[in-house]
Amino acid sequence: MPHKQALLTGATGFVASHLLPALLADGWSVRACGRRPRPDWFPQEVDYRSVDLARPEGLDALYEGVTHLFHLAGASSSTSTDEEMHRGNVVATRNLLAAAPATLARVVHMSSTSVYGEEVQLPVPVPEDVQPHPSRGYGKAKWEAEQEMWAKAEAGMAVVVLRPVSTFGPGNVKLLGSAVLDTAIEAWAGLATLAVAARPVEQRLVHIDDLVGASLHLAEHEEAVGHAYNVVAEQYPSSHDVARILAGAFGMEVELDDQADCGLAYEDRAAIHAQMLEHGMAPHIFLTEQRFRFMAKENRNNRLRVDALLGTGFRFAHSDLEPAIQTTIDWYREHRWVITR
Numbered sequence: 312m313p314h315k316q317a318l319l320t321g322a323t324g325f326v327a328s329h330l331l332p333a334l335l336a337d338g339w340s341v342r343a344c345g346r347r348p349r350p351d352w353f354p355q356e357v358d359y360r361s362v363d364l365a366r367p368e369g370l371d372a373l374y375e376g377v378t379h380l381f382h383l384a385g386a387s388s389s390t391s392t393d394e395e396m397h398r399g400n401v402v403a404t405r406n407l408l409a410a411a412p413a414t415l416a417r418v419v420h421m422s423s424t425s426v427y428g429e430e431v432q433l434p435v436p437v438p439e440d441v442q443p444h445p446s447r448g449y450g451k452a453k454w455e456a457e458q459e460m461w462a463k464a465e466a467g468m469a470v471v472v473l474r475p476v477s478t479f480g481p482g483n484v485k486l487l488g489s490a491v492l493d494t495a496i497e498a499w500a501g502l503a504t505l506a507v508a509a510r511p512v513e514q515r516l517v518h519i520d521d522l523v524g525a526s527l528h529l530a531e532h533e534e535a536v537g538h539a540y541n542v543v544a545e546q547y548p549s550s551h552d553v554a555r556i557l558a559g560a561f562g563m564e565v566e567l568d569d570q571a572d573c574g575l576a577y578e579d580r581a582a583i584h585a586q587m588l589e590h591g592m593a594p595h596i597f598l599t600e601q602r603f604r605f606m607a608k609e610n611r612n613n614r615l616r617v618d619a620l621l622g623t624g625f626r627f628a629h630s631d632l633e634p635a636i637q638t639t640i641d642w643y644r645e646h647r648w649v650i651t652r
């Protein structure tokens with residue numbers, strides 16, 4: 312096998328915490344970078360560099376010996392302002408690409424389906440070659456970062472773009488992770504029912520193992536160069552389906568409520584959350600001000616085409632979302648990222 316050396320950006324983030332071990336298991340050498348100091352869990356063979364990609368100085372040193380770039384660094388709306396999202400996605404991508412050598416065998420760029428937006432009706436299921444109309448700061452920043460990639464692709468760089476939806480699995484601290492925390496809080500408070508807005512909202516999710524699998528597959532698939540790929544499980548559960556899985560895992564029943572903002576108020580949830588932390592719960596999952604925030608957003612462009620990805624021979628390992636969500640909740644419990652009485 313020819314020597315494969317990856318440069319993995321965003322290495323301290325959720326997706327990379329799964330992609331990094333998968334690369335090592337697959338025989339890659341890995342240079343990894345994030346902004347924070349080297350995380351303790353990184354295997355010794357990983358060459359870690361702490362670097363802010365929004366600053367252009369010295370980035371060419373990252374590429375020494377590198378054959379493939381996996382560009383995962385990015386700032387999302389859960390933790391960043393619009394300005395930080397522009398800096399962490401657009402400026403960082405521009406700088407990283409400006410320093411890239413022409414010899415790279417492949418650039419795998421982690422974009423997002425948020426580029427499509429939800430204000431303008433697109434053909435549904437949304438194909439990858441549609442003109443995106445991002446609606447919010449995050450989608451706009453991801454689309455602008457993608458365009459930095461496409462400009463390099465025009466100039467001959469071997470670029471592949473992945474556009475995943477909300478990704479869940481062990482170690483996820485946002486989105487579905489926050490909804491698991493919301494449920495654990497109400498179970499801790501002794502509620503027997505989990506109130507959910509009666510109006511169902513269709514969800515779209517993908518398990519982290521499938522995103523990692525797609526990234527490794529597309530890094531080497533010969534015909535993938537120059538293309539973007541939606542990455543989403545083929546099953547689209549409703550908010551009620553997801554709520555039933557969450558409630559079931561905590562011994563609760565779902566109760567449909569006419570109020571969109573049903574359930575405990577933020578102040579009460581924050582107070583119970585503080586109690587849970589005092590009882591030894593790990594503080595990693597984000598407590599969102601809006602309860603079940605990720606399940607509330609309706610999107611007219613929710614359904615996405617995945618035939619391009621399937622056409623490359625990739626197959627999803629977690630198409631059945633219920634057991635995948637259940638084992639993720641088990642993981643949170645085992646690691647005390649959520650606790651029960």
Ligand SMILES: NC(=O)c1ccc[n+]([C@@H]2O[C@H](COP(=O)([O-])OP(=O)(O)OC[C@H]3O[C@@H](n4cnc5c(N)ncnc54)[C@H](OP(=O)(O)O)[C@@H]3O)[C@@H](O)[C@H]2O)c1
Nearest residue numbers: 321322323324325326345346347363364384385399423478
């Ligand atoms: N998770 C999802 O559901 C999802 C869905 C669709 C697309 N995506 C995309 O997938 C990628 C990875 O997502 P994730 O969930 O793993 O994100 P994450 O957990 O928020 O991690 C973000 C990573 O980017 C790094 N970063 C941010 N700004 C940087 C900068 N200026 N310079 C250098 N590094 C910077 C962070 O470094 P430090 O933490 O060390 O500062 C961290 O390693 C992102 O591009 C995201 O937009 C994620």
